[in-house]
Amino acid sequence: MELKNHLHIPSPVSEINTSWSKYHNVRIQLKRDDLIHPLISGNKWRKLSGIFSKFNAEHFDKIVTYGGAYSNHLVATAVVCAIQKIPCKGIVRGEEPKERNALLQLCRLYGMQIEFISRAKYMKTNRLYGVFDRELFIPEGGACHEGTLGCTHILSETNLSNVDQIYVSCGTGTTIAGMHSYLQAQNLKIPLIGIQVLKGSKYIEAELLHRFNIGNCIIYDQFHEGGYAKTNAQLIDFIHDFTVETGILLDPIYTGKMMFAIKQLIEQNAIESGKKILAIHTGGMTGWLGKGEELNYLKKTPHNIKDV
Helix, strand or coil, rough: CCHHHHHCCCCEEEECHHHHHHHHHCEEEEHHHHHHHCCCHHHHHHHHHHHHHHCCCCCEEEEEEEEHHHHHHHHHHHHHHHHHHHHHEEEEEECCCCCCHHHHHHHHHCCCEEEEEEEEHHHHHHHCEEEEEEEECCCHHCCCEEEEEEEHHHHHHHCCCCCCCEEEEEECCCCHHHHHHHHHHHHCCCEEEEEEEECCCHHHHHHHHHHHHCCCCCCEEECCCCCCCCCCCHHHHHHHHHHHHCCCCCCCCHHHHHHHHEEEEECCCCCCCCEEEEEEEEEHHHCCCCCHHHHHCCCCCCCCCCCC
């Protein structure tokens, strides 16, 4: 079966109605890239799609890619390769643990060979990209020029005629760079706003300027909630309340932080009443695997569940 038959593309757009968005009269639409596939998720597929548009099966016999021990990109690559019957290998940063976590077990279930290497060696080899000896090497997270081109399709599927602002979470800058490229090609002047999920003042802003020569995106770097993959009680409670109100689950690493930032910006009047915004759900639901301790923050009982 062809890969496209496994994917829900174009992904839909959901109208978001929460108590805080309605109170402040802000209309929020959410581009549901989380629904593309449960494991080939969101912007991970967008980046891979750009890479596969350049390299087809005639170019290589195997795929090799890179990632950390909790990489959604590794999982997405493993699933794509299983569907297409392509051997694949994941090179994982750091020493091999005594027990592999749930994400690495998923990679194994889908047939990915796993190799652990030192962080020093990883830093030297991760940027390898292209076909060498019939093996396609993909950098960590699909962060490359073709990965950026794949992300242009996020907005090409969406009606932007009634959108005042666009929001997306940022880890490497690849996704927002692709979206910026689309807006520029269409000569659309809609403000594109990134929510940085890593700790570091102006980190994504500098990446966009250095790697992509983009200097006109607005980047908020104060909503990382402690750093990459870090969470706290306030973030988990927000995701809980959002899920109860909307029925849409957010991941705790990317989109959860983005939506929490949007709520705070609305309450601070940085997003004005009457604005119509589009936010991108970039998927990554496997980010919840291994987050059992964080869920202990939850002390509430969902208010829409009744005893039967």
